[in-house]
Amino acid sequence: MSVTSVSDTYKSLGVYSGDSKAEEDSGNLGIDDFLKLMTTELENQDPLDPMDNSQMLSQIASFATVTGIDDLQTSFSSFADNMESSQSVQASALIGNSVLIESSVGNMTEDEGLSGQIYVSDDVTDLTVKIYSEEGELIKTLEIGEASGYTDFTWDGQNEEGEVMEPGPYQFVASGTIDGENTSFATATVGTVESIVLGSDEGIILNLTGIGSVLFSDALEIT
Template sequence: MAGITGAGQSNLSYLDQLKGMQEKKLQDTQSKVTGQNELKQDDFLSLLTKQLAQQDPFKPVGNDQMIAQMASFATVDGINQMNEQFGSLNSAMTSSQALQASSLVGRDVLIPGATGVKKAEGGITGMVKLPQALDNMMVRIENEQGQLIKTFDLGAKPPGEHRLEWDGTDEDGKPLPEGRYQVKASGMVGGENREFEVSTYANVNSVLLGNGDGNVMLNLAGHNSPFKLAEVLEVGKA
């Protein structure tokens, strides 16, 4: 790659010379771990100064070419600064979200999914979303093995979201052990039985900052995997 060797010998544009410098530095870093491996602002200014000082006086660099080179440099520099600012803004927003999410510890949040966690005492509370009115909505409770534990009906329901509450007992009214249970809701639509979307409440144990992707995660009681804060549908009582 040719370089600037003296007056009247610079036939390469400013950007071509930058490209040559970059390629040479990349080759050097293949055999050398430490050292500078990217062009800095001083490199651009140094090359620009040399190009002006050593240009052919009979064929000087045109104003249009000079303006284009300066504009290219300004654009690249501006993009780098913008990326740095976005990175700082993302870190600040993540920290702010984590601080706000810390107030959820000990509270119940509504999350998507029909799997609820029953404590030693009490049952499971959830929410069902109905796209249309039902004459009678049925609720089924199943254990982790898919075995039917209990069924009960909630009567006629209009379209919208409706609260579901299971007291934690079986068909005979006996309390069931703590664990994970499925809450399913269904009803007759057009002569066919149809299941509807169910969400359940879970208690927040702790807050995580995620894996460096900017997501704030919640550790929920009885759930093996954390949930994103953005997935929370509703915050319940403490």
């Protein structure tokens, strides 16, 4: 948001009356209204498509150049509390949704099997994904073949003999040949949000079924 004058700022926020006295007295009022509007925007945003952090920081920085840092800091403590509450509401709305996280462990279910994603750093022609039990036993080798960049995969839960394995957590390793050398690749998996933990020093924690706990901020994608 580009701000060139006090009046322009208040007009954009809908709190500018147009007379000089209102402009003189609008210091604290303007800050309060700005924070209320920002909080309302956060509370009503789509949790699956939240406000871009850079956009929010740009708005705050622009407003600070008009009102003064000291005045903004006085009111920002209350805004921070409201923003934390808003984030908690957003996180609560994620329960039951699927998130993509960087991991080498995924949860296999009877209905959907196990889904994941591989980042292939260079073109390969022999990409494979090996599925292991928690005890380290090789269960299945998925022959993907040619791949480059982000590559999705799905395991139907069957072993090499076609037997359906028990639902639960399984490890997987992706590899392929680059320049004649066997190379391992970064992997991610899709997990279902079972519950959330608030108040942690590290931020909001998502508990994913069969996978464990991850930070809300570490979610790569939410569906």
